[in-house]
Amino acid sequence: xxxxxxxxxxxxxxxxxxxxxxxxxxxxxxxxxxxxxxxxxxxxxxxxxxxxxxxxxxxxxxxxxxxxxxxxxxxxxxxxxxxxxxxxxxxxxxxxxxxxxxxxxxxxxxxxxx
Amino acid sequence: xxxxxxxxxxxxxxxxxxxxxxxxxxxxxxxxxxxxxxxxxxxxxxxxxxxxxxxxxxxxxxxxxxxxxxxxxxxxxxxxxxxxxxxxxxxxxxxxxxxxxxxxxxxxxxxxx
Numbered sequence: 001x002x003x004x005x006x007x008x009x010x011x012x013x014x015x016x017x018x019x020x021x022x023x024x025x026x027x028x029x030x031x032x033x034x035x036x037x038x039x040x041x042x043x044x045x046x047x048x049x050x051x052x053x054x055x056x057x058x059x060x061x062x063x064x065x066x067x068x069x070x071x072x073x074x075x076x077x078x079x080x081x082x083x084x085x086x087x088x089x090x091x092x093x094x095x096x097x098x099x100x101x102x103x104x105x106x107x108x109x110x111x112x113x114x
Numbered sequence: 115x116x117x118x119x120x121x122x123x124x125x126x127x128x129x130x131x132x133x134x135x136x137x138x139x140x141x142x143x144x145x146x147x148x149x150x151x152x153x154x155x156x157x158x159x160x161x162x163x164x165x166x167x168x169x170x171x172x173x174x175x176x177x178x179x180x181x182x183x184x185x186x187x188x189x190x191x192x193x194x195x196x197x198x199x200x201x202x203x204x205x206x207x208x209x210x211x212x213x214x215x216x217x218x219x220x221x222x223x224x225x226x227x
Binding site (some may be wrong): 031033035039040041042043044048050055076078091093095096097098099100101102103105106107108 | 116117120123146149150157158159160163200202204206213215216217218219220
C-alpha cells in the first residue's frame with residue numbers, strides 16, 4: 001500500500017532555530033503539495049510542485065520559508081528562523097496532477113516552536 | 115480567487131440523528147468539489163467527490179451551483195463518523211490546476227452515543 005512518508009512526525013524547537021521537514025511522495029506521482037493545518041485557518045496551501053518544478057509558493061512567508069524538490073523522491077520545507085507562530089501541523093500530499101484525482105496525504109509533522 | 119467556507123468549527127449530534135456539515139464556496143468558474151475526512155490518528159483521506167455522485171459510508175453531498183454550496187449529509191450518524199471534515203475545491207482553470215485543492219477551515223464532528 002503506497003504511502004506518502006513525512007519526517008519527522010514531531011519537532012520541538014526554540015525560536016530562531018532552523019527546521020527542516022521532509023516528504024517522500026508516492027512513486028509515480030508528479031505533483032507535491034505542502035499544506036499547513038491550524039485551528040484558525042484550517043488547511044492552507046504553502047507551495048506545490050509539478051515534475052519537481054515549483055508552480056506556486058505564494059502561500060509561504062518568503063523571508064523565512066523555502067520549499068524544494070532536490071529529486072523526484074524528496075521534497076523539503078525549511079523554516080529559518082522559526083517563530084512561535086509557525087507552530088502547526090505541516091502536511092505533504094502527492095498526486096497524479098489531474099483534476100478530480102484524489103490527493104494522498106502524509107501523516108504530517110507536528111511542529112512546536114517555543 | 116477561490117474560497118471555501120465551513121461556517122461550523124464544531125458540530126455535535128447524537129447517534130442516529132441526521133447530520134449536515136455545511137460548505138459554501140466562491141469561484142467564478144466551474145469548480146470540482148470534494149470532502150476529505152481525518153479520523154483520529156489517521157491521515158487525511160478522500161471521502162467523496164461531487165463528480166462521482168457517490169455515497170460513501172452513508173454520506174452524500176450535492177453540488178448546488180445556485181447557492182454555491184456542497185453540504186455533506188448523512189441521515190443517521192454513527193459514533194465512528196466522529197472526525198474532522200474538510201470541504202475542498204479544485205478550481206480546474208482550464209485543466210491547469212494539477213489537482214491543487216483549496217480547503218475550508220474544517221468542521222469537527224462529534225457523534226455522542
